[in-house]
Amino acid sequence: MPRTTTQPTGPATDTAAPRHPLASLPWEELVTSALLGTDRRPPTAPGGPAPADGPGALLDAAALHTVRRRAGLRPAVPGARPAPAPHDPRPPLPEAARQRLAQLLADRSAPNAAGRRGASPDLTELIPQWLATANRQGFRAPVALLPPLLDAARARTDLRPQALAFAGPRGLWLAALNPEWKFALRGSAGGALVPDTGDPEAVRRLWEEGLFAERIALLDTVRAQDPAAALALLTTTWSTERAEDRLMFLDSLRTGLGAADEEFLEQALSDRSRNVRATAAELLSALPSSAFAGRMADRAASCVSPDRTGTGASVAVEAPHECDAGMQRDGVVPVPPTGRGERSWWLGQLVEATPLGVWGERFGGRPAEEIVALPVADGWAGELHAAWARAAVRQRDPRWARALLGSPSAPPADSPGPASIAERSKLLAVLSQAERADWVAAFISAHGLSEAFQLLGVCTVPWTGPLGRAVVDALDIARDGGSYPWSFSGVMGLAERCLDPAEADRLEVLTTTPDEQEGASPGAGGYWSEAFQRLISTLRLRAAMEAELTA
Structure with a gap:
């Protein structure tokens, strides 16, 4: 006889597992108990007793919560795809050069256990030269090597200009998608990401709404193309900028610096930030015809003059006796560093900011070589020559740099200019x-x-x-x-x-x-x-x- 199954006719029976005593506890409460320990913070449901096995009950409740959370997840809404990478029209690298770049970027050579480098080349030190040559040849970077190239540039600031030039528009596009490569968007390297400077509305919107790195890149790009337009852009928000941002923006004016910037820089001399005031004074001193340069020249000329009391030509120095309000407004720092005298400190700042052409007129048309060779009274030669050296570097004057360097065969202490090798290297950089x-x-x-x-x-x-x-x-x-x-x-x-x-x-x-x-x-x-x-x-x-x- 076939077997039959009798179906229940009464109400359905609930076969689900009994409710967990800690099921109503929030996830955060379970985490707190786990962190503090179930002995110090036993997991207890509201109105219920503490479970006999605290740790086991805690783990069971955590597992229950995990299942609930996973079961309740909804598929994430897909985000918008990034715009395609821009086209780079430069030719690709030769295969041998591509392999060489991969080798340079992957090198992790280091001295051996004894600290000796051995006879093998240090490949990482050759990357800057390789990049410089590749950029001169106009090659584009292989897309597969863009990530290690950007990583190398992130780790070494000296690589960044050449590396970002080689990476090109695709490298900048990729850097915008990774926060670790944000350095690539700063300064002139981000110029490829700024809008068309011929679109005033796009420029205005980015200037008013962009991130600081984007705004710096925008200002640098506009300044390189149209200095007047960049200055006008800067003036629209100058009064509302932070002090550190004003300093960086002001530094952008070094490109294309001219007489049209004088009025703005004169106003910046009254800025509430000392660093902004100092930078404005430095930029104005590079404009020989500016009113600022004239004021500093008048002050310096009253301190340094031909000495007419002796039989031979020499230099007389009478350092300032005070740093008045006008000098302070023009960027003269009143308090000297530790170990420096006030009067010598003020004198150096005045001479440094004075156009070097003033001294030829002041000393009867003598060239720079003769002026720096003149004896200086009362032991002021070192201070005066050091200030002239700083002025030659600031004003990029090769005649004065050459005169202050003197003969390379002479001992540094016997040269007319500073004996410091660091200062002499700055003077050298002015020459061809x-x-x-x-x-x-x-x-x-x-x-x-x-x-x-x-x-x-x-x-x-x-x-x-x-x-x-x-x-x-x-x-x-x-x-x-x-x-x-x-x-x-x-x-x-x-x-x-x-x-x-x-x-x-x-x-x-x-x-x-x-x-x-x-x-x-x-x-x-x-x-x-x-x-x-x-x-x-x-x-x-x-x-x-x-x-x-x-x-």
């Missing part, structure tokens, strides 16, 4: 590329490398033949003298990046390990041999990189 290379080469030939590192830093790459030979000869002399090579590691690193690769074959003779001389540092010969091997291998690698990019 060829002139500064010749000056530094002569300085190294006369004085060696002990003080030349900062001077070499302002010379263009690759070094000229005379400069490169002067550096190599000085290194050879240091090696023969038994000095340790790490005393010259900074110069050696510069040589790896800046020496002409054609010099590699000529340097082979320096890779041999010389016999140790009496009194020489133990083991120095082996270190020098290794350093020159690394120099040669780096130069040959640079030559290969150049060939891959110019083939």
